[in-house]
Amino acid sequence: MLDNKTEQYSFDVIVIGAGPGGYVAAIRAAQLGMKTAIIEANHLGGICLNWGCIPTKALLKSAEMFQKMSHAQDYGLSVKDIAFDLDKIVQRSRDVSAKLSGGISHLMKKNNVSVFNGYGKLIGMNAQSKLQQVSVSNNDKVEAQLSAKHIILATGARAKSFPGLEDDGERVWSYKEALVPKKMPKSLLVIGSGAIGIEFANFYQTFGCDVTVVEAMDQIMPFEDKEIADIAQGAMKKRGMKFKLATKVVELERLKDQVTATIEKNGKTEQLTIEQVITAVGVIPNIENIGLSTAEVSLDQQGFIAVDDFCQTSAQGIYAIGDVAGAPCLAHKASHEAIICIEKIAEQKTVHALDKSMIPACTYGFPQVASIGLTEKKAKDQGFKVRTGKFPFQANGKAIAQGDTDGLVKVIFDDVTGELLGAHMVGNDVTELIQGFTIAKTMETTEDELMHTVFPHPTLSEMMHESVLDAFQRAIHI
Template sequence: MPANEFDVIIVGAGPGGYVGAIRAAQLGLSTALVEAKHLGGVCLNWGCIPTKALLRSAEVYRNMQHAEQYGLKAGSLDFDLQQIVSRSRGIAKQLSSGVAHLLKKNNVTVFHGSGKLLGGNKLSISGNDVDQVLQGNHIVIATGARPRIFPGLEPDGKLVWTSKEALIPKELPESLLVIGSGAIGIEFASFYNSFGSDVTVVEVMDQIMPVEDREIAEFAQKSMEKQGIKFHIGSKVVELQRGDNRVTATIEKDGQRQSIEIDRVITAVGVTPNTEEIGLDVAGVKLDEQGFIRIDTDCKTSAPGIYAIGDVAGTPCLAHKASHEGIHCMEQIAGLSDGHALDKTRIPGCTYCHPQVASIGLTEAQAKADGYQVKVGRFPFLGNGKAIALGEAEGLVKTVFDGRTGELLGAHLVGAEVTELIQGFSIAKSLETTEKELMETVFPHPTLSEMMHEAVLDAYERTIHY
């Protein structure tokens, strides 16, 4: 095969693209990966990973502030913001280098440049001193998404930030407005609040973290309010007046307006798919009503031989969803897939605020709206020995079952380490586990996971420890 011809060409090296490329190479397909910026994409370089590094620093700092509760004594407590940021950037760089090593190890050919569809399964690459045309039997679009921008709220990099600027602050703002309370907004609110910023969050919907179960979201909000974060729910920011080093924000609710003055603003109001200037129209690739690339259950677009995965192909915009689609897509191309399409009700979501929030499947409200005869179980962290021993007794585990069949419809958690616990419910849903099997599962003691068991038992009025 000529050097510019491949079985598979993937455009975008984020968690969908690079994982898909590795899987394609494992399956014996000659594979090219085209990336204009960073290996690992936004997630690894400017999203998932560096934010978790920042939030880990915040967690350690919070714990140090409560050392005496654990019988420990420490001297004066302080922090170095630039060292915190430097650690975060170093971790991102380390992992990006790791992706480069994995791609080389698996014989994936990497092209650094911007890809554009030319039709006829051809792709041009330009930029970074590269100018050539590749041809592939299959082309996969994995170009991801970028922060959504609303008129009047445009970021300027100084006073009004996107998540990128929020990751690398030169100094800690005394006051901060976060527009949007999804995972990105709430995580930054939690980080800056932990280090002393006066944080206000504005959410246009009627609850924070709108995709989460209402009971869990309200629990998280009350906990964060105790920490000093202020919330404006069912509200929107209608104007930002920028001064030399301050911003005046006008917030509207039910027709009433009020103004607050803050040092910095973070816009975190969702994402927009990166579909521009990549030749979708030339290739005949169609978009859906929200502007994402329209795909079928096997990631095929409307154009023969062209696929799409990850954020550019629709919600939920999560790294693990993108990676799963990348693998599924390559196995389809190689003819090895068992035909099981991605079930979005089996995709867990995690928010690494304080307290953490994690969920999978239907919320209680969604299950009722879908006509299920719902059984709901709850178990508080306060009833768990390990949570109390950790000093983390604030939290809740909630399960939602179909009362007729015993199917686990959803699980929703708030509290310490729930982003690690949720995988247990993910496995249960993948195995189509019923309440009976979960009840008969032996959970180790003393662990936080025992609360998962108890929340199942509670749905059937059999809880033991509360």
Template sequence: KFDGPKKIVVEGKDKGTYTAKNYIIATGARARSLPGLEADGKVVWDYKKAMTPDKMPKSLVVVGSGAIGIEFASFYHTMGADVTVVEIMPQIMPVEDKEVAGLAQKMMTKDGMKILTEAKVANLKRNSDNVVVTVETKDGKKQELTVDRVISAVGVIGNTEGLGLETTKVKVDRNVIGTDEYSATAEPGIYAIGDVAGPPMLAHKAEHEGVVCIEKIAGVKGVHPIDPRKIPGCTYCHPQVASVGLTEAKAKDAGYEVKVGKFPFIGNGKAVALGEAEGLVKTVFDAKTGELLGAHMVGAEVTELIQGFVVAMGLETTEEDLMHTVFPHPTLSEMMHESVLDAYGRAIHF
């Protein structure tokens, strides 16, 4: 831990006091815990325990439908478990575009997963080898579910405790260390990267932050800070969900007049040939300038496709550039082209 801004005290095998010109805090995050939903590693799991189960549960409730919750729900459902997802918000994956999240929910429900939105866990009764979960919906109705296990997936929280940050000028707000665009904290010489520096809490964001931070410290010329709007998000469930930039709703809230394009998987030959004909590619443009504001996808392999739109946004590509780009056939990527064309009334393969 820090003992003032210029030295750290290490305990354990290599105990001692160490000094350096610069320090990078990369302590990550841990599962958030809500009262009554505390993980015990036996019948109530956090995400770490859910990755290393002692046995495969036949039934479980997943509390929370963010990326972590939906990924575990999808995995265990695929493995044959009877899965129920409980989400307090009106839609699953609340940060995603409403239309894309809605289609994902429809596909998951069709596949047999149970999803309860605008609902909360009112009570947990822990038994030796199962849990009785009382779920309350927004209209006050309650139902009891008896399941083998519960996965608490209500978010993560930065590991800021016990670091001695109070002996420095580093500012911490709700377990997030405040930084500038180059990961510098309020204390000169101390930086923070990754989950502990705040959302989006994604591995690829943390990795790129580390590169930018160290290049800035090393005095590399032309270092560009990360634009949070251009960081892709991927949810590795079935169906896959991927996005970058603003949702349609957030673009409108930000004052943009938008043009929206959509293209369904059923209109793509490769998707049909793969047996994956359900899904959607959606693009959001600034109607005045043609700037690509966001892209949102649900369906097979969309986590591999999203980088195309990430590159396009990074290059400040307009709708005209994208419409004139030749996409190979037969590929799933053709749907990206078609969604752009559709935003301007020029889709071909409907």
């Protein structure tokens, strides 16, 4: 309900949500000369920066350093009394997020974006001005009303849960509690083996926790190429991690100091007793209480906001980007949609619709996994006659020098046209390599151009070149 004290403002663009989609949309709109506002209820940078992508990578860097120190003798070094301080590890992670969140605040000021702290809600189009309206509220009190021709919804998503398996913040954690543990549990059950589950499993296992991962599908990281996923699983099993595939958790009995999980496979059940559980079974969109019905914004069959190729919803002047607009729920997808959406609004001539087959995926475990495009199975299922090429880390000079020889680079080509259909990697630093194949796919590079590209020596990237050569029986070092 508005009162006489409610502030009213008019903008060209209003963005609801300041995650990696929202804040990028606001900056690009401002760059293109639009008067822009952004509304955020919690943290600039959203979940990714504050409770997701960035803080998990900070935790994993500490785990990586601990692993390296534990194997210092392999490098001719001597380190005594290796230990870790969990409080300091967590605090470093929080400090990294805080620094970056402050950076987003600076970018908002630099680009003259008006920031409103509170919950944004669509309240319909003004009949006279034909502008969409948004209220900003805190503690159920409306503090401001904004209007604009263009409203961008970037409210993100949150962790999904199933009945009986909900997180409680104590024995059963979501990603948020898992980021700030007060002590290292002796045993842990991770439900789900997507990127979030695998990353947390690796962090806790590195510091001595007995980790079991349960996955309902028949392979870990179900959307990755099976050969790559199997190599990653083998490396993690070698370090002591346990996996139960094609298995479901059907019940969690929560006690004061432990949890008894009932798991089921092929109709048979067994029980596991663990100290802690992390649920990582996907996400659901944040669509509640943002006025979708008032604005007549439609949802798709999965419950996400339905959008066209340029992020336009079913309602005039309202757009949706990022996780709230559907899979893949990745920060870089949200940021790219932000650019597409704003540039389409601004009628830029060079804007192109997003091709989701061009979006790379990364999982930051030990080893890392990175991919783009079709898996070998999907390529064959779609009727392609394929050529595959592979090159192992153990045959690469840089990998041997670094002491990281577990891994593989795999490429998939259309045998008829030479098109690069997919690229899949597992091993050290592959998340930094995948952009090479991403650029290749974006530029519609063929096998001939990749084979004639000069890769520097000694680098891990040489494996990318050799994998392409291998697809055409021209590999040199295997």
